[in-house]
Amino acid sequence: MPTTVQPIDLGAHWMPFTPNRDFKAEPKLVARAEGMYYWTPDGKKVLDGSSGLFTSAAGHCRKEIAEAVHRQLLELDYTPSFLRGHPKAFQLAEKVAGLLPAGINRVFFVNSGSEAVDTAMKMCLAYHRARGEGQRTLFVSRERAYHGVNFGGVALSGMVKNRQAFGFGLPPVAHMRQTWTPEQRFTKGQPEQGVGLAEDLQRIINLYGADTIAAVFVEPIAGSTGVLVPPKGYLERLRKLCDQHGILLVFDEVICGFGRTGKPFGAQSFNVTPDIVTMAKAITNGAQPMGAVAARQSIYDTMMETAPEGTVEFFHGYTFSAHPAACAAGLAALDIYERERLFERGAQMSAYFLDSLFELADLPVVTDIRGYGMLAGIDIAPGAKPGARGHEIQKRLFDAGLHVKTTGDAAIIAPALIAESAHIDELCEKLRGVLKGY
Numbered sequence: 550m551p552t553t554v555q556p557i558d559l560g561a562h563w564m565p566f567t568p569n570r571d572f573k574a575e576p577k578l579v580a581r582a583e584g585m586y587y588w589t590p591d592g593k594k595v596l597d598g599s600s601g602l603f604t605s606a607a608g609h610c611r612k613e614i615a616e617a618v619h620r621q622l623l624e625l626d627y628t629p630s631f632l633r634g635h636p637k638a639f640q641l642a643e644k645v646a647g648l649l650p651a652g653i654n655r656v657f658f659v660n661s662g663s664e665a666v667d668t669a670m671k672m673c674l675a676y677h678r679a680r681g682e683g684q685r686t687l688f689v690s691r692e693r694a695y696h697g698v699n700f701g702g703v704a705l706s707g708m709v710k711n712r713q714a715f716g717f718g719l720p721p722v723a724h725m726r727q728t729w730t731p732e733q734r735f736t737k738g739q740p741e742q743g744v745g746l747a748e749d750l751q752r753i754i755n756l757y758g759a760d761t762i763a764a765v766f767v768e769p770i771a772g773s774t775g776v777l778v779p780p781k782g783y784l785e786r787l788r789k790l791c792d793q794h795g796i797l798l799v800f801d802e803v804i805c806g807f808g809r810t811g812k813p814f815g816a817q818s819f820n821v822t823p824d825i826v827t828m829a830k831a832i833t834n835g836a837q838p839m840g841a842v843a844a845r846q847s848i849y850d851t852m853m854e855t856a857p858e859g860t861v862e863f864f865h866g867y868t869f870s871a872h873p874a875a876c877a878a879g880l881a882a883l884d885i886y887e888r889e890r891l892f893e894r895g896a897q898m899s900a901y902f903l904d905s906l907f908e909l910a911d912l913p914v915v916t917d918i919r920g921y922g923m924l925a926g927i928d929i930a931p932g933a934k935p936g937a938r939g940h941e942i943q944k945r946l947f948d949a950g951l952h953v954k955t956t957g958d959a960a961i962i963a964p965a966l967i968a969e970s971a972h973i974d975e976l977c978e979k980l981r982g983v984l985k986g987y
């Protein structure tokens with residue numbers, strides 16, 4: 550399809566998580582997408598190495614999803630989800646529950662990963678309060694975690710730049726250490742070293758008292774901060790400590806969910822069942838904004854049974870919770886995942902993907918590669934200032950026809966689960982072509 554290049558004024562749009570002045574001086578515009586590729590307004594083809602932003606697991610512009618959204622908007626464009634419901638919200642909740650470990654089957658819809666995280670935090674507080682343990686108000690998370698940008702998620706996150714400007718009025722969080730250690734360098738899959746880092750939770754329990762802690766939030770694989778795969782035994786140990794002390798375990802699966810780790814969720818890949826799962830991104834294949842929080846039925850039941858009859862049990866929700874178009878997109882996306890067996894497909898492609906990427910280890914600028922499933926991180930030796938080289942590299946990669954997400958000096962690679970080996974080859978060639986110049 551030819552795309553016409555129209556001059557556009559870049560002034561008014563204040564872009565998120567972007568050095569605006571740098572972008573506007575050297576814009577990287579995307580005008581069209583299909584399958585594994587983007588196209589720039591002047592028609593240049595760009596391989597998508599990060600599934601958009603870990604969103605588009607089934608590839609871009611899936612007709613089935615677009616048509617489902619179109620039909621939905623003509624049939625029922627909007628209804629509140631407060632005191633009203635529409636069939637697709639219930640159908641999608643059922644479908645999502647069917648992908649999760651048994652027992653995690655009550656699904657609350659939101660519009661993004663950040664909303665999912667803050668919703669889950671509120672759910673934890675409200676649940677403890679309902680069962681007479683309202684003193685549990687402290688959260689535990691990790692350094693180098695990313696849990697979105699709302700105030701709760703910022704407090705949980707362990708990234709200095711995301712916190713620094715926003716003061717100290719954040720919800721109380723104690724941070725465990727992150728799980729990457731230098732001994733883990735160039736590990737494919739779960740590292741052997743680092744299980745002892747889970748004892749940080751025991752230290753926090755010893756310091757604050759178990760009965761002050763509401764929940765532990767972790768990403769099964771810390772995604773946005775560079776793909777930190779959990780050491781063997783680490784998540785199991787967190788689960789055990791949480792069980793011993795009545796603390797809820799929340800897996801933030803906003804990136805890991807929907808096949809990224811080779812199973813529907815990281816919980817199944819690592820065989821550790823949390824109490825609550827947050828998700829977003831690929832729930833609609835990125836075609837509509839949507840997130841969700843799935844809770845154990847026992848959490849839901851406690852909330853139902855302790856609230857007076859006929860009253861709202863959880864004082865929380867968004868105007869666009871369970872938006873009909875998002876639900877239609879979600880149902881269509883999950884249909885594609887199932888019909889095309891994309892989670893299995895990702896699991897099968899993982900070895901080729903990781904083996905190919907690990908061949909980049911010979912490049913002097915590459916200081917580490919990690920990965921699991923269809924998710925990998927490449928550390929680049931920093932330049933003059935931390936993050937400057939990573940930023941420069943993502944621009945050069947785009948110019949060379951490859952889109953990848955970078956955080957600081959790490960590139961985060963996550964091709965769509967429809968990727969063929971030829972796409973992986975192209976991805977690695979383009980990475981090599983740019984990285985060898987450093």
Ligand SMILES: Cc1ncc(COP(=O)(O)O)c(C=O)c1O
Nearest residue numbers: 661662663695696697801803804
């Ligand atoms: C683990 C995790 N949680 C939460 C979020 C926030 O999601 P959103 O950008 O949709 O608000 C992200 C985004 O990358 C994420 O990776």
